[in-house]
Amino acid sequence: MSIELLTLIIGGLTIGAALMVVISKHPIRSVLFLIVTFFLISSLYILMNAQFLAIVNIIVYAGAIMVLFLFVLMLLNLNKESEPKTPKLVLFSSIVASGILLLVLIAAFKDSIKITHVHLPQERNMGLVKNLGDLLFHKYIVPFEVSSILFIASMVGAILLAKREKPIID
């Protein structure tokens, strides 16, 4: 019983933190609320027996990507409210559009909920490092190697884009 209550509380907190990411005015506050959201999602992973992904989520998302965002924010000195106010019409139509999107998503998933009529986690230790590593290095070895090429490309691209270009003489 307490696990269910815990899951519900964490889910509600996740939605609240995600809303705060969107509606808070300061970009720094948005980043901090996004880190809170990632920690809450990681705790949901732990509740679903996906321990490896919970740790990877914390290390990569909350640790690396969010530090990158914070670093860029402080480097550019953007921690002031420099954003123009959203027009009322845009706000209203965005709320309507997102509500319709939510309706469509839930209506589309309703049948899949009925089809996957499984309720309890089937295998307890599926999300552990041993099983996932087995899967990653046997069945999914080619995408794993291709992702390294992606990383090299993005590294080179980031350096090339952010490099200060030399002033052209003559």
Add this chain to the structure above:
Amino acid sequence: MNSVDPTFATSIDFYVILASILFVIGAFGVLIRRNMIVLLMCIELMLNAVNLLLVAFSTYYGKGDAQIFVFFIIVVAAAEATIGLSILIMAYRNNKATDAGLFKNLNG
């Protein structure tokens, strides 16, 4: 067949609805915000909603393949964040602001 229905929080419905709501919040943020760095953060939020859904289905089916997909989504998200932030730095260097509407000045 009338088995005991487990409570809402341990069924897959909870995670489906939660992931849908998180995705919609991310899309809402993309619609209403103008700051480019917040737009990137909203994209990360949407990616995390999809990750949550994938992990939920993986756990409830008892197969690990979807968790590997989540791993690759995290890899792609890291690459995307670095490229997006470097484009943002370049845009800031050119016109001293990070408003997304500034991109309308681009001529190919």
